[in-house]
Amino acid sequence: MKNGLIVSKIKNGTVIDHIPAGRALAVLNILGIKGNEGNRVALVMNVESSKIGKKDIVKIEERELNQREVELIALIAPSATINIIRNYEVVEKRKLNLPEKIEGILKCPNPACITNNDVEARSRFIVISKSPLVLKCDYCETTLTEDEVLRQILL
Amino acid sequence: MRDIISSLDFSKEDFLTIFSLADEVEKGKKLKLQEEKVVATAFFEPSTRTHLSFTTAALKLGAKTIGFSSTEGISEAKGENFADTIRMLENYSDCIIIRHKFDGAAKFASEISNKPIINAGDGKHEHPTQTLIDIYTVYKSFGSPDNLTYGILGDLKYARTVNSLLRGLTRFKPRFVYLISPEPLKARKEILSELNYPYKEIDSPSEVISEIDVLYVTRIQKERFPDEMEYEKVKESYTVDENLVNQMKKDSIILHPLPRVNEIDRRIDSKPQAKYFYQASLGVPIRMSLLYKILSGEW
Numbered sequence: 001m002k003n004g005l006i007v008s009k010i011k012n013g014t015v016i017d018h019i020p021a022g023r024a025l026a027v028l029n030i031l032g033i034k035g036n037e038g039n040r041v042a043l044v045m046n047v048e049s050s051k052i053g054k055k056d057i058v059k060i061e062e063r064e065l066n067q068r069e070v071e072l073i074a075l076i077a078p079s080a081t082i083n084i085i086r087n088y089e090v091v092e093k094r095k096l097n098l099p100e101k102i103e104g105i106l107k108c109p110n111p112a113c114i115t116n117n118d119v120e121a122r123s124r125f126i127v128i129s130k131s132p133l134v135l136k137c138d139y140c141e142t143t144l145t146e147d148e149v150l151r152q153i154l155l
Numbered sequence: 156m157r158d159i160i161s162s163l164d165f166s167k168e169d170f171l172t173i174f175s176l177a178d179e180v181e182k183g184k185k186l187k188l189q190e191e192k193v194v195a196t197a198f199f200e201p202s203t204r205t206h207l208s209f210t211t212a213a214l215k216l217g218a219k220t221i222g223f224s225s226t227e228g229i230s231e232a233k234g235e236n237f238a239d240t241i242r243m244l245e246n247y248s249d250c251i252i253i254r255h256k257f258d259g260a261a262k263f264a265s266e267i268s269n270k271p272i273i274n275a276g277d278g279k280h281e282h283p284t285q286t287l288i289d290i291y292t293v294y295k296s297f298g299s300p301d302n303l304t305y306g307i308l309g310d311l312k313y314a315r316t317v318n319s320l321l322r323g324l325t326r327f328k329p330r331f332v333y334l335i336s337p338e339p340l341k342a343r344k345e346i347l348s349e350l351n352y353p354y355k356e357i358d359s360p361s362e363v364i365s366e367i368d369v370l371y372v373t374r375i376q377k378e379r380f381p382d383e384m385e386y387e388k389v390k391e392s393y394t395v396d397e398n399l400v401n402q403m404k405k406d407s408i409i410l411h412p413l414p415r416v417n418e419i420d421r422r423i424d425s426k427p428q429a430k431y432f433y434q435a436s437l438g439v440p441i442r443m444s445l446l447y448k449i450l451s452g453e454w
């Protein structure tokens with residue numbers, strides 16, 4: 001089944017499409033979805049995509065994403081698109097844009113960074129490169145690679 | 156109002172302005188602030204040279220000084236956090252000079268304080284006013300930091316003075332920079348990626364020593380190593396001895412941000428190339444010039 005409908009349309013909620021293949025579980029992790037929340041969730045992995053070769057798709061009923069969740073998804077799945085569904089119709093399509101600064105979400109890997117040692121010092125990373133993803137701590141300048149970002153998000 | 160967090164906060168013109176003013180101070184110019192100012196020295200990590208030279212510089216400008224040189228006597232020892240200590244000092248002073256063991260502490264302080272922050276060393280990150288002194292020593296010795304071959308020897312991974320010096324040199328035109336260190340102490344990639352001059356990483360000074368005009372030696376600082384075993388493996392991996400210095404050019408210079416442990420043989424102290432005590436003596440005129448620019452509102 002190349003382009004068939006693997007899971008049915010949802011009435012209200014969010015469809016996250018064009019997730020790079022294999023990263024749907026990380027997306028669920030970002031959204032804090034463990035499966036016992038009560039929402040119906042559909043997860044499709046490694047399906048063909050004309051845009052990115054292979055992709056994952058996540059459909060979540062009765063849930064719309066907040067800004068922080070969108071930023072986190074942009075970190076690990078910049079190619080993803082977010083479709084907000086109301087009454088079976090796509091009412092909003094959001095393309096993810098990685099912000100120039102990522103604040104308060106990730107932890108600096110340098111244990112001697114001030115952000116790991118003062119309760120008020122919030123982590124802040126500057127995006128040095130979007131593809132491959134490279135971030136730099138705005139305080140101690142330690143760099144964070146895509147693998148490290150994924151590891152943090154999946155923990 | 157201006158914060159000094161990194162040596163990249165200085166343009167080439169800034170370096171030359173400070174050098175020119177320091178030169179005048181050395182020749183006897185009386186540099187005095189028009190208004191009474193208070194300088195706070197917040198040294199959360201021990202320091203002798205930097206603390207005393209900043210304090211002396213402030214006093215010579217006619218400023219009053221307050222502060223501390225270890226965390227033992229301050230409320231942080233009672234549990235007060237760093238941010239609150241900065242807020243308190245901001246109320247009492249016109250400028251705060253910070254040394255701290257954590258990387259990025261000075262930048263964080265600059266976001267809390269509306270008064271200028273001067274980074275006097277934050278962990279293994281940066282020490283920009285040391286770079287002013289380092290490059291000024293080169294400037295005084297050769298007339299210009301340009302067109303010289305530098306050898307930077309030692310712990311290039313954890314030494315904050317190296318990060319600041321490598322960055323400071325991007326404002327000039329070094330002919331070549333050799334980064335000489337054992338493998339585990341190689342310079343940080345994020346610093347190397349910024350350099351706009353030719354450099355090469357090597358592991359021994361012997362092959363290039365005769366080419367070098369400025370040999371900058373750093374101490375291996377035990378306190379910066381996350382792992383003591385890592386320190387033990389490299390702690391005595393290099394020493395500048397008479398044999399090495401005898402191969403150097405007669406007009407070359409050896410610098411060291413001090414204090415030293417065993418990385419420079421004390422018999423070198425009497426050699427004409429040994430400029431590290433002279434380098435340390437330039438700390439006061441350089442820091443006077445910097446404080447003057449900041450406290451007088453020119454910067």
